[in-house]
Structure formats: C-alpha cells, structure tokens
Amino acid sequence: MTDKPSVVIVIPARYGSTRLPGKPLADIAGKPMIQHVHERALQVAGVDQVLVATDDERVASAVVAFGGRAVMTDPEHPSGTDRLAEVMRQVPAEIYVNLQGDEPLVRPQDIQKLVEGMLHDDSVAVGTLCHVIDADEALNPNTVKVVLADNGDALYFSRSPIPYPREAVEASYLKHVGVYAYRKQVLQQYAGLPQPMMERAEKLEQLRLMAAGLKIRAFLVEPTGPGVDTPECLERVRAIMQGEVFTEAVPTLADIRLVITDVDGVLTDGGLFYDATGECMKRFHVRDGLGMKLLEENGVRVAVLSGRDSATLRTRVADLGIGLSQFGVKDKAAACRELMALAGVQAEQTACIGDDSIDLPAFGVCGLSYAVADAPAYVKQAATAVLQTEGGKGAFRELADAILEAQGRQDVVSSAQGYSSVMSKMAQ
Incomplete structure (x- = not known):
C-alpha cells in the first residue's frame, strides 16, 4: 500500500x-x-x-x-x-x-x-x-x-x-x-x-x-x-x-464608459411620418449625432436600443458609425446586459436614456439612468436624474456634454483647439 x-x-x-x-x-x-x-x-x-x-x-x-x-x-x-x-x-x-x-x-x-x-x-x-x-x-x-x-x-x-x-x-x-x-x-x-x-x-x-x-x-x-x-x-x-456594513459607491458620470439610448422620444421627438411608399420617416437632431461621435472619440461607447426597427433608423445609425445597436427589442433589460457584455463594461459603468414605460427595465439594470424633460412623471421618478432638454431637441447631447465635462474633456466642446483634435472624425 x-x-x-x-x-x-x-x-x-x-x-x-x-x-x-x-x-x-x-x-x-x-x-x-x-x-x-x-x-x-x-x-x-x-x-x-x-x-x-x-x-x-x-x-x-x-x-x-x-x-x-x-x-x-x-x-x-x-x-x-x-x-x-x-x-x-x-x-x-x-x-x-x-x-x-x-x-x-x-x-x-x-x-x-x-x-x-x-x-x-x-x-x-x-x-x-x-x-x-x-x-x-x-x-x-x-x-x-x-x-x-x-x-x-x-x-x-x-x-x-x-x-x-x-x-x-x-x-x-x-x-x-x-x-x-x-x-x-x-x-x-x-x-x-x-x-x-x-x-x-x-x-x-x-x-x-x-x-x-x-x-x-x-x-x-x-x-x-x-x-x-x-x-x-x-x-x-x-x-x-469586521462585521460592518459596506455601502457601495454610487456611480458618477466620471465612471461611465457606455451610454445606451432609446430612439423614439429621445433621439427623435416621437413623431412618426410615412411617405407614399409606406416608409417611416423620423426627425433626428444633428447635435445628438455630434454628441455621440464626441463620446466615441473620447473613450465612451454609444449603443442605440430601439423597440422599433426600420430602414430609416438603421440608415441613421450607420451614418453615425455606431457599432453597438439592437432593433425591434422586446426585453430592454436583457438587451442592455448584452450590450454591456459586448462593450466589455459593467452596470456601474453604464448610463441609459429613456422617455417612457418601455425604458424602465433598462433603468433597472444600468448604473445611471436619465429621463428626457418631457417624459411622464413616473418615468422621471424612476430615473437617476432628469435632463433639462426634451426628446428630439438635443437631450442626448446634453448628457454627452455632461459626461465629457465630468471626465475632464470639456475642451472638445468648449474650445476651438479642443474640438480641432477630433474634428476630422466628426459627423452629424
């Protein structure tokens, strides 16, 4: 033995x-x-x-x-x-x-x-x-x-x-x-x-x-x-x-590495227009598009998440060069988790923007959540904070500017010299 x-x-x-x-x-x-x-x-x-x-x-x-x-x-x-x-x-x-x-x-x-x-x-x-x-x-x-x-x-x-x-x-x-x-x-x-x-x-x-x-x-x-x-x-x-209670630190905009945005009611004013062929047309704000590119060029990923799907929406996302997107989504919480995994970030590094009840599940899984100024009261109450701008009128850009300022990059939006460092890659 x-x-x-x-x-x-x-x-x-x-x-x-x-x-x-x-x-x-x-x-x-x-x-x-x-x-x-x-x-x-x-x-x-x-x-x-x-x-x-x-x-x-x-x-x-x-x-x-x-x-x-x-x-x-x-x-x-x-x-x-x-x-x-x-x-x-x-x-x-x-x-x-x-x-x-x-x-x-x-x-x-x-x-x-x-x-x-x-x-x-x-x-x-x-x-x-x-x-x-x-x-x-x-x-x-x-x-x-x-x-x-x-x-x-x-x-x-x-x-x-x-x-x-x-x-x-x-x-x-x-x-x-x-x-x-x-x-x-x-x-x-x-x-x-x-x-x-x-x-x-x-x-x-x-x-x-x-x-x-x-x-x-x-x-x-x-x-x-x-x-x-x-x-x-x-x-x-x-x-x-030591038998003490540990309080988790609340995420701040300085921590954010991914912003997930809804489309209808956030990037647009929620209005839907159809041409003679039945194609749905939406009105996007150019300042939001520039805000997306500014974030991407400064190390913060942007993801577009929509309950709808259309050729118009896909064309706009492609024009902006956004690589993270999901369309026709029914479960926004699950979609947010998948987008976080694709971006290689955690919940506390993620912020989302919404305008209605369908966005509440996303609010629940992201570290920070923002409601546009014209969202219903119950949506505002569920968000971490409420933006001053209405959907379709530059709400995303408001948050983008706040993130850049929190991360010490306000120069790219507030000075010609700062913007010139990234302008060759910008598109609206």
Whole structure:
C-alpha cells in the first residue's frame, strides 16, 4: 500500500499589483492580508506544508514575522503557473495547490474539498473550483465561466456567457474560482506547452492545459466572498471581516464608459411620418449625432436600443458609425446586459436614456439612468436624474456634454483647439 501523496499549498503574493500596489501587506483587522490567507490555509487538513511565494523582500519579511515560510521567486514570471513551477523545483511534493494571496475570505473547507478530490482520483491532472452565478454576472467578461461534463470535468472556460441562451432559453451558469491543484507532472511539462489560439484570445492560461489534453476537474462549492483587486474591493473585505456594513459607491458620470439610448422620444421627438411608399420617416437632431461621435472619440461607447426597427433608423445609425445597436427589442433589460457584455463594461459603468414605460427595465439594470424633460412623471421618478432638454431637441447631447465635462474633456466642446483634435472624425 502506497503512502498518501504529499500536498503543499503555495500562496503567490506579488508586491507590485498595478491596481493596488503592496496589497499583500494591506492591513485588514490588524493583520496583513497575506497573513489572513496563510492562517486559513493552515486549517486545511491533510496538507504537509503551507508557504508564500513572493518576488519582494518586504512580503517575505512580513511572512517570516508572523511565523510563516516564504520562498523567493523570479519577478519576471509570465503567469502564476510558471511561478508555481519554480517553487516545485525548491519544495518537493506530489500535489501543489495554488491559493491566491488576495483571497482573505477563502473558506478552508473549499480547499479541503479540492485536496480530497485530487487525492481520491489520481486520473485528475488539475483540480479547481466553481460556483453558481446568475445571468447578470455571467455577462461580465471579468467573470470567467466554465461548463462541465457530467463527471465534473471542465469542457471549456470563457469570458463570454456559456452556454449561450439562444432564443431566450433559460440557461444556468458556473463561475470559475481561480484556485488550482496540480500534480507534479503537470508543472514539469507546463513551460514546454505551446500557447494555443484560444488562450491568446481569452487571456486564460488554463486553456493551455485543456488544449494539451489535460483533464481539469472542477469541484462545486457555495458562492465565495470577494477577493481584493482594487482599493474599493479592499474596503469591502475590511467591512465584511469586521462585521460592518459596506455601502457601495454610487456611480458618477466620471465612471461611465457606455451610454445606451432609446430612439423614439429621445433621439427623435416621437413623431412618426410615412411617405407614399409606406416608409417611416423620423426627425433626428444633428447635435445628438455630434454628441455621440464626441463620446466615441473620447473613450465612451454609444449603443442605440430601439423597440422599433426600420430602414430609416438603421440608415441613421450607420451614418453615425455606431457599432453597438439592437432593433425591434422586446426585453430592454436583457438587451442592455448584452450590450454591456459586448462593450466589455459593467452596470456601474453604464448610463441609459429613456422617455417612457418601455425604458424602465433598462433603468433597472444600468448604473445611471436619465429621463428626457418631457417624459411622464413616473418615468422621471424612476430615473437617476432628469435632463433639462426634451426628446428630439438635443437631450442626448446634453448628457454627452455632461459626461465629457465630468471626465475632464470639456475642451472638445468648449474650445476651438479642443474640438480641432477630433474634428476630422466628426459627423452629424
């Protein structure tokens, strides 16, 4: 009878995070964040050793100070898996668990389930975790989704919502939790594996393993707590660990990266005119068109969303060069979510403009919502704010100017020099 394979938990902890420098040492309830992760890892039964892999002496010193072991690694590693392979050459084991150093709320029982799953079935080359999410979160490209075979083996990982709910069929989604367990043999061959097209496209290194034919088993757990990627994430985790209520910051126009606009009653005055052939004609305001182009040229996407569909409308959108649009829409909430996914933004980075009841579902899923000045009172009450301009008379341009001002680009509308920087690309 063979002995149980040795298991080591490795906690990567880079000091030089782009969005939150020095985050392994960020204080949470009187301890550096890395210590919280280390203490939770020590609670996992059946593990022979827990260590921190870092590229910075400050992190290593902090780990030694609270009684942990630190291993110095090359700061030039292109991925966490490459860093783990370097640790393997210094610390012998049969199974290596890669537990991220920015997950202070990790549950020891989840890691236990991963370890036990690897020990139970030696045919599994790589293990990881996943949990159920709703359709809204599935549209976020920053949330990695996974689909599984009946035995729990991963079929594919993607930033897109998988499976895709064609024809509005209800679908269920699983979020991939970035904790891995590798057998020694996988790490030994990882550096020599070619980088496939799907890894380059999705920017997901686990797809390299799948392309090489390695089995990745995903173990289902309960939804996990938030990790720490940004200063706001850090404040949220601090509040949770100290039993306090965290109040989400209200989005502002400075945060907006996508504006979704209705057509009838917003870009037009709502009037419908038909020519002798039966073609519907609408009156658009040229200042709205220029506002759209100004936003697009300054990093804010614009999407047109309409419950109607006509050749006139499609011609106007094409003239303006708007690449994001949906016509003949019945469910505006679902359409807004899809447009956010296509633009690669989240709800708090999205503003929408509407004028009537059909736009209320869109108001509910966007971070900010605006009603035109002549909208019904109940629509105004549901909006974040009410514009001073009526629909079809430059309401969109009013919001566009406000966004540009909030983002420090008012020069492109208020000065000849500023406008000249983008005028060659403008169209009304």
